[in-house]
Amino acid sequence: MEAIIRLTIFLSVLALMVGWEVARPKRQPRYNRWQRWPANLGIVVIDTLVTRLLVPAGVVGAALWAQQQGVGLFNMLQVPAWLAVVASFMVLDIAIYWQHRAFHRIPVLWRLHRVHHADPDFDVTTGLRFHPIEIVLSLGIKAAVAVALGAPVLAIIIFEVVLNACSLFNHGNVALPPKLEKAVRKVLITQELHRIHHSSVKTETNSNYGFSVSWWDHLFNSYTGQPQAGSDNVDIGLTDYRDASLTTKLWGLLRIPFG
Numbered sequence: 001m002e003a004i005i006r007l008t009i010f011l012s013v014l015a016l017m018v019g020w021e022v023a024r025p026k027r028q029p030r031y032n033r034w035q036r037w038p039a040n041l042g043i044v045v046i047d048t049l050v051t052r053l054l055v056p057a058g059v060v061g062a063a064l065w066a067q068q069q070g071v072g073l074f075n076m077l078q079v080p081a082w083l084a085v086v087a088s089f090m091v092l093d094i095a096i097y098w099q100h101r102a103f104h105r106i107p108v109l110w111r112l113h114r115v116h117h118a119d120p121d122f123d124v125t126t127g128l129r130f131h132p133i134e135i136v137l138s139l140g141i142k143a144a145v146a147v148a149l150g151a152p153v154l155a156i157i158i159f160e161v162v163l164n165a166c167s168l169f170n171h172g173n174v175a176l177p178p179k180l181e182k183a184v185r186k187v188l189i190t191q192e193l194h195r196i197h198h199s200s201v202k203t204e205t206n207s208n209y210g211f212s213v214s215w216w217d218h219l220f221n222s223y224t225g226q227p228q229a230g231s232d233n234v235d236i237g238l239t240d241y242r243d244a245s246l247t248t249k250l251w252g253l254l255r256i257p258f259g
Contacts, residue, residue, distance in 0.1 A: 002060055002157055003254040006164070013165045017124040019173045026175045026191065027232070029121040029205040031248055039250040040125035043115075043132070046254075055139055061158045062143035072150020081152065088151035092159045095145045097216040099138060100209040112137070117205065118241040118256060120248065122198050127171030131257055166212040170194040175231075189214050196227045200235040204228070 029036075051058070057065075066072040074084040090226075103113040112134040120127045146156055170189045175181065181190050189210045197208040207224040210217050217223035227234045237247070246252035246259070 002222050005157070006161055009161050010164055013168045014124065017168050017174070018245070021123055021173045021225055024174055026173050027122070029123065029173070030236075031121055031244070033123075035126055035244075036119070036121060036236060036248050039148050039253055040119070040129045041247055042250040043130070043253055044128045046250075047130065047132050047135045051135060051139055054136060055143075059139060059142045059146050059160065060153055060156050063146045063151050063153050066147045066150050067153070072147055075150030077247065084150075084152050085155040085158070088146075088149050088155035089159050089162075092142065092145055092151070092155070093163075093212055094216060095141065096138075096188075096211060097209055099141050101220075101222065104135065104206055104209070107132075109137075114238060114241070115253050115256045117198060118238050118247045118253075119198075120237045120244075121173070121244070122171065123173040123237045124171055126198070127167035129253070131253070133257070170211070184212055187213060187215075190191060192231060193225075195236070196224050196233070198234070198236050199227055199229075200237055200239050201228060202227065204234075213221065 055061075067075055070076065074088065079087075103109040112131045112145060115131040115134070116129050117128070119129055145151070166189065170191055171194060172191050174191055176184060176190060176192075180190055184190050186191055189208065189212060193208050196204050199205055204224055204227055205220050208214075208217055209222055215224070229235065241247050241256070243252075246256060
């Protein structure tokens, strides 16, 4: 049931964002969808197969195991269920913020994460474009946090749904109306904010690490509100990765960490 719920919401948000991009695109892309999407969507298929083979139970399975064994903070403390869910969600979100920051700052992890940033364009499929090894490492980190917390299964399901939906949303080649965007960015990472994170300017790439809320970037001093080149002129991608055979082809994406 959990997998069906997640898949249904994922496909619904994906369809909504694709429709929005087609109707009101923010930027003119370097490459058309047929040149980029087969690789970006193809790597999702590989990611899914790899995680199902290596860690079939996923983070939900780790949370269930912790519950059965009585390990983890919230499995040992008597706290209201709603508090355990909310607290687990917040801690997991902070953990993903720091995971993201680590993948930028630690060279061996950046080798993996640059698959995501080497996309020469910025659209909803960019939010799906991660190397399989990064996906497995991320799953391991989330599972470890879930076990340490004794996070309720409901918190894990809500977190995974929100994380995936926000990644699709804030990678969209779209823009909210300026007044609405100004209000929304006080809580959520918007397309305008996350586009800065995909800038080829290193100081901008190393900012705006949040995937869902923008609070952690403010709190941990990694927030950039405006790009140097202006919203419409952000140079997307990595300067060292402009070869289309690497950045727009599935085999190229898989090779990037080892180049």
